[in-house]
Amino acid sequence: MATVISVEKLSKSYHLGQIGTGTFAHDLNVWWAKMRGKPNPTLRIGETEYNNRDGEEIWALKDVSFTVQQGEVLGIIGRNGAGKSTLLKILSRVTAPTSGKIKVKGRVASLLEVGTGFHPELTGRENVYLNGAILGMSRREIDRKFDEIVDFAEVEKFIDTPVKRYSSGMYVRLAFAVAAHLEPEILVVDEVLAVGDAEFQKKCLGKMGDVAHEGRTVLFVSHNMGAVSTLCQQSILLNKGDLQLIDETEKVIDEYMVRNTKETYSGQVEIFRHSSEKKVVGHFVRIHFRNKDGQMTQVFGSGEKFTVDLHAHLNNSIPSVSVGIEIFSSKGMQVFNLRSDSQGISLGPYAGGSDIVFSVEIPGLPLYPGLYIFRPWFAELGGKRIDDLIDGIAVYLELRGRYQSEKFIQQERGLLMLDCVWNSKKCGNEKQ
């Protein structure tokens, strides 16, 4: 196995607030120094490297170093703002690092978004060529793979229709299909699997797996721990720009989960989001967890009753709403799919501009102790999702009451707790 990516002391800083150094004269000074090949006079020196000197500089990545072997599928895990996207952006050469370097062997193709450069007025066919070329394929390569791409996307009939007439599903399928048929030595993927229906997501994951089996190297960023643990043997954990852990994926995910819970232990979770994630109809504001005594916490006894309050704000009026919580094990396996509509309940109507609390009383989860990920969502009844917390919120279940020994009750050995009746009697010598 050869090293195909070597990241060496990679750092990237961003200026917050105003752009540039402030004054034109200052800019000119910096520029003049650079033109003569001198270092930037306003840049940090030596030990004071990471000091926030003017309070405007933040480090999205700090001295990150690691290597990736050929054929490896490396997961990149971290919370929002941990530096994952920055790392991918530098790798895809969208932006340059502030210091440090990355050495790469082979062609890198990056998939930071599906359908980059798709033009709504152009037909599916034209867009396949355009998108392929943007991703670095030559015309010949696309010619060769065109049928395969269309086949994979399942849009044969509409290939000569402008993509603005496509359903969003078709659009995404076609876009992913182009990307999936790139044949770079190194593929960089960011969260693109969060789109499309479940079946197509599965197909995409399968395709990514194939890519890895062909000996290509994949770097994969996702909030979907299930996908990460299926695809990646190795993962790295980033936190606020620091590389915290590089290890087997299972261990890294565990570490990530534990960290996440510690930080959100209180039972009150405020929802922050990127400005890029605009929710039109409404959005979650905060989530509260209360135990059976009404105290706020995120740690419950296994099998104990508790309540989840989902605070949401609605911008538009909605006639009826369905609410749900998907519960995943820390390994990414879905164990529950709680949803109001499956019990025939519809909530609402609600007026636009109202604040609502959806309250879910959970009768107690008969689950083995450990971390579980809750993914709340709400939707128009029978319609589109209004908001969906893809990141998930960690909840810890611990053993209480009759169950004393944790030794055998671990998630590796099962998930569901069952109260059985255990009896014994002697047999064979009944006459005596």
Next chain:
Amino acid sequence: MIELMEKETIPEIEDDNWAMIIEPQRSLFDLRLYELWRYRDLVMLFVRRDFVSVYKQTILGPLWYLIQPILTTLTFTVIFGQIASLPTDGLPQFLFYMSGTVVWGYFADCLNKTSNTFVQNAGLFGKVYFPRLAVPVSILISNLVTFAIQLALFIAFLLFFMWTGSRVSPSLWLFLLPILILMMAGLGLGFGIIISSLTTKYRDLRFLVTFGVQLMMYATPVIYPVSSIPEKYRWLILANPMTPIVEAFRYAFLGTGTVSLSQLLYSFGFMIVLVILGAIIFNRVEQTFMDTV
């Protein structure tokens, strides 16, 4: 052929044989033009996209390419020719203004559109890498198509005027046409990418462009011939690198114009310096502009 291309892209895996090194700043003159060549298919697809998408869902479609110069020429003929009675070197007014409009149109379009490169493509540039110069270069080419159509229209009118006996006589300077086009493309590109690089930081420049291009037209002999400018001020007009190009174009097609080879050489030199300077600045900005846009 296909095998050959693939072999090129798969480097031998040996230690220290890195195919690519991503570093904070590459050297000033590392313009990576070979990459632009590798992405030539993309350039042509951009050209096609621009061409197809602009006139989709319009009634007249590509006819607009013909309507625009005719209407502008008519306006100029009425306002500057009839009302203001500006001289036209003795040429038929319609042909005089049309030659100016067509030539100036190509330069102005190139400049206007390339100067938006970074701001307009921020979404695309933020997601995937390809040589950023592919965008302005594709703009030059797609404008060239427009220019060719308009030039054909101009030639049609020229032939018509010659047939009806107007005093116009194309000259041997016609052979310079490819060079004149190259110079206009170069000037448009050079100004355009410099402005586009600067607008990533100083957005006000964008407003200046549309306005500035309009003003610059009046400093170029589009609506008047150089010969009508008093000797005393002529150097001012001649300092404009577009002046010799417009005059040479008129001299080539219509047989009248005030231009010398040395003036053209000046324009050519100006263009070369501008393009190199532009490429260097553009190259510098493309590496980090995502952080400031």
